Structure formats: C-alpha cells, structure tokens
Amino acid sequence: MSVNWNAQVRINDPLELELEKIEKELNLRKHVIIQFSHPSFYGSILPEIDRLCARWDENLGVRFFGHYSLSFDCNTVLQIPNVKTLYVDCLIHAHNTDALTRLENLHYLNLNIFELEDADILRAETFQKLCMLTIFSEKKTVNLEHLKGYTRLHTLIAGGKVNHLDAIGHLDRLEFLSLNSISKTPVHFINKLEKLKTLKFILGGRESVEEIEENEIENLEIVRVRGFSNFQNITKFRKLRKLLIEDQIQLNQINFNKPLKELEEISLLNCKGLTSVTGLAQLPSLHLLRIYKTSIDFESFIGQKLPDTLSTLFFATSKSKLDHEIQKSLIEMGLQKDSE
Structure with missing residues (x-):
C-alpha cells in the first residue's frame, strides 16, 4: 500500500460522480478524496461511492467534515463498507461513533x-488492522494504551488530549510519527522505534528532545513548539537527511559538533532568537540551506567553512535592502542563481 499524499485531488460535495475523471486521476496514482460537508450532498450517492471503493485501493478516500451546527451521524459510514481510506475530521460533534469500528x-x-x-x-479489534491512523481530540482524553495491539501501524499522527503516549513505543513497524499539540510529555519511547524514519513535533510545548538517543530518523521537523530552546543532541540523529525548524523563538544556537554524513537539506525559518549556526563543515552531503528571519549575522555566518557540496543557500532577514545585498553576495559566491 502506498498512498500518494503529495498528489491530492479533492472533490467537494458532489451531487453525482464523474467516474471517468475520478478513475483517470486514480490511474495516475493520485490520492483522490471525495468529501462532504453536509448530509444534503451524500443522501443518495454513497452506494455508488462504495462500489468505487470496492474497485480501488487506499488512494481513493472518503471524507466527512464540517457539518456545522449538526452532529455527524457515524452510521452514515455503514453505507460505504468497502472504504479503505476514511476521514472523519474537522467535526465538532458526532454520534454513533461505534459504527466506525464496524468497517472491516x-x-x-x-x-x-x-x-x-x-x-x-x-x-x-477492527482498528488493529489499520496501517495509518490520525487521532485528535480536544475535549476527552483519548486512551492510547490500546495502540499496543496495532501491529500493522506504520504511520501515526496523534495530538490534542491523549494519554499513555508511551504505548507508541510498542509499534515496532512505525515509520512516520507526528506528535501535534502535545506538551511536555516525555518522549523516551521514541528510542524503541527502530524503523522510524520521519518524526515531527508540531505545536504543544517542550524545552528539548534530549531523551532521544542515537537513532535512524531521516526527516525531522520541529514547528512552533512552545519553549523549545535546547537542541544539544542534534547529532544523535545520525541518519538525518532533512531538517526543518520553524517558529522557535527561544532557540538561540545550533551546533553540529559531530559529523552528520547524510544531512542534505536544512530549513531554519522564523527562529528570531537564533544567533548562530556552527559546524556546517561537519555536513559533507549538505546541498540546500534555507535561513529566514533569524538573528544570525550574515557576515559572521558566511565567514565559516561551508561544505563543498552546498550548492544553494537562501538567507533572508525580511529587510528588503539588506536582503538585496545578501542575495548579490550569494550570487557572486555561486550559491544562488540570478533568477532566484
């Protein structure tokens, strides 16, 4: 199973299905989502959607969202028993949620x-066959203890009010993990996830990720995490290929004090307290570096030894005059093209 998340086609509130168009997109391996915001749109169309779901794989998804001022009746999904990818999200209220558990x-x-x-x-038990799961709740605290039985799960996005987060450590097939709006809970369980390749921390709050030991993670994102100020263990991510750190105002330095031989791309965006990034010479595969809206002094930064592999450097402060001069310097150094 491989869902093409990067090539999505959304069909909003259709009154009838354009089957030829839908199947054309699916044949191109795009992820087609047929989505509904109100019961008035799906009253008679669901049996036809179910027949389509029976013929196609997980790249065909069905989504129920919105339903403003209404409570979504989850019994609706019993009309599409062949659905493989289901979104029941961006909803305030829903009832008969046990119906979701009857989708085989x-x-x-x-x-x-x-x-x-x-x-x-x-x-x-039916959920234990899931390969991918997103779970988010704002009112009740969702019990993640049950994840221990999810032996097929390779992708998990969990956020909001959840407990027993350490149960994630039992998911030995997990390759993708995003923790959203989760604050201060220790994440030592990540050290058990030997197959984990992508790790994201989005929103929530924590000062560091120092519990994470040497690992095989290739893609790391830390975005708008309140209080994040310490990344001294960055070189524990020894297999890192892509790094994104965004909207981290309390982080003031990043030091690559040991080699990260596979790190290819770094993006440091809107980290206004960031004053220094050092040790870039320890990154022999780095070819793309983006630095935007930080407190790093360009002249001091560019004076350090950079890896020979670095072919593109974007450095901007949002001050137009200064950025124009920086861009001219980067073009002269061959780190930007004139058209960029």
Missing part, C-alpha cells in the same frame, strides 16, 4: 472530532 476493510483512518464521545474508541 479500513486501512487508514483520520479521526478528528472536537467532542469525541468515546475516549476508548481505539480499543476496537
């Missing part, structure tokens, strides 16, 4: 209900 063919579930009525919904 489900491989990916995105469940984001503000007032989720069943904090233990993940106990369902």
Whole structure:
C-alpha cells in the first residue's frame, strides 16, 4: 500500500460522480478524496461511492467534515463498507461513533472530532488492522494504551488530549510519527522505534528532545513548539537527511559538533532568537540551506567553512535592502542563481 499524499485531488460535495475523471486521476496514482460537508450532498450517492471503493485501493478516500451546527451521524459510514481510506475530521460533534469500528476493510483512518464521545474508541479489534491512523481530540482524553495491539501501524499522527503516549513505543513497524499539540510529555519511547524514519513535533510545548538517543530518523521537523530552546543532541540523529525548524523563538544556537554524513537539506525559518549556526563543515552531503528571519549575522555566518557540496543557500532577514545585498553576495559566491 502506498498512498500518494503529495498528489491530492479533492472533490467537494458532489451531487453525482464523474467516474471517468475520478478513475483517470486514480490511474495516475493520485490520492483522490471525495468529501462532504453536509448530509444534503451524500443522501443518495454513497452506494455508488462504495462500489468505487470496492474497485480501488487506499488512494481513493472518503471524507466527512464540517457539518456545522449538526452532529455527524457515524452510521452514515455503514453505507460505504468497502472504504479503505476514511476521514472523519474537522467535526465538532458526532454520534454513533461505534459504527466506525464496524468497517472491516479500513486501512487508514483520520479521526478528528472536537467532542469525541468515546475516549476508548481505539480499543476496537477492527482498528488493529489499520496501517495509518490520525487521532485528535480536544475535549476527552483519548486512551492510547490500546495502540499496543496495532501491529500493522506504520504511520501515526496523534495530538490534542491523549494519554499513555508511551504505548507508541510498542509499534515496532512505525515509520512516520507526528506528535501535534502535545506538551511536555516525555518522549523516551521514541528510542524503541527502530524503523522510524520521519518524526515531527508540531505545536504543544517542550524545552528539548534530549531523551532521544542515537537513532535512524531521516526527516525531522520541529514547528512552533512552545519553549523549545535546547537542541544539544542534534547529532544523535545520525541518519538525518532533512531538517526543518520553524517558529522557535527561544532557540538561540545550533551546533553540529559531530559529523552528520547524510544531512542534505536544512530549513531554519522564523527562529528570531537564533544567533548562530556552527559546524556546517561537519555536513559533507549538505546541498540546500534555507535561513529566514533569524538573528544570525550574515557576515559572521558566511565567514565559516561551508561544505563543498552546498550548492544553494537562501538567507533572508525580511529587510528588503539588506536582503538585496545578501542575495548579490550569494550570487557572486555561486550559491544562488540570478533568477532566484
């Protein structure tokens, strides 16, 4: 199973299906999502969608969202028993959520209900066949203890009010993990995830990720995490290929004090407290570096030894006159093209 998340086609509130168009997109291996914001749009179309789901794989998804001023009746999904990728998200209210657990063919579930009525919904045995799961709740605290039985799960996005986060450490097939709006909870369980390749921390709050020991993670993102100020263990990510750090105002320095031989791309964006990035010569594969809206002095920064592999450097402060001069310097150094 390989869902093409990067090439999505969304069909909004269709009154009838353009089957030829949908199947053309699916044949191009695009992820087609047929989505509905109100019951008036899907009253008679769901049986036809189910027949389509029976013929296609996980790249065909069905989404129910919005339903403003209404409570979504989850019994609706029983009309599409062949659905493999299901989004029940961006909803305030929903009822009969146990109906979701009766979908035998489900491989990916995105469940984001503000007032989720069943904090233990993940106990369902049918869910243990899931390969991908997004779970987010704002009102009730979702019990993640049940994840211990999810032996097929390779992608997990968890956020909001959750507990027993350490149960994630039992997911020995997990390759992708995003922790969203989760604050201060220790993440030592990540050290058990030997197959993990992508790790994201988005929103929430924590000072560091110092519990994480040497690992095989290739893609790391730390975005708008409140209080994040210490990244001294950055070289523990020895297999890192891509690094994104964004909106981290309390982080003031990054030092690559040991080689990271596979790191190819770095983006440091809107980190206004960041004053120094050193040790770049320890990155023999780095070819792309983006630095935007930091407190790094360009002249001091550019004076350090840079890896020979670095072919593109974007450095901007948002001050137009200064940025114009910086760009001229980078063009002269061969680190930017005239058209960029």
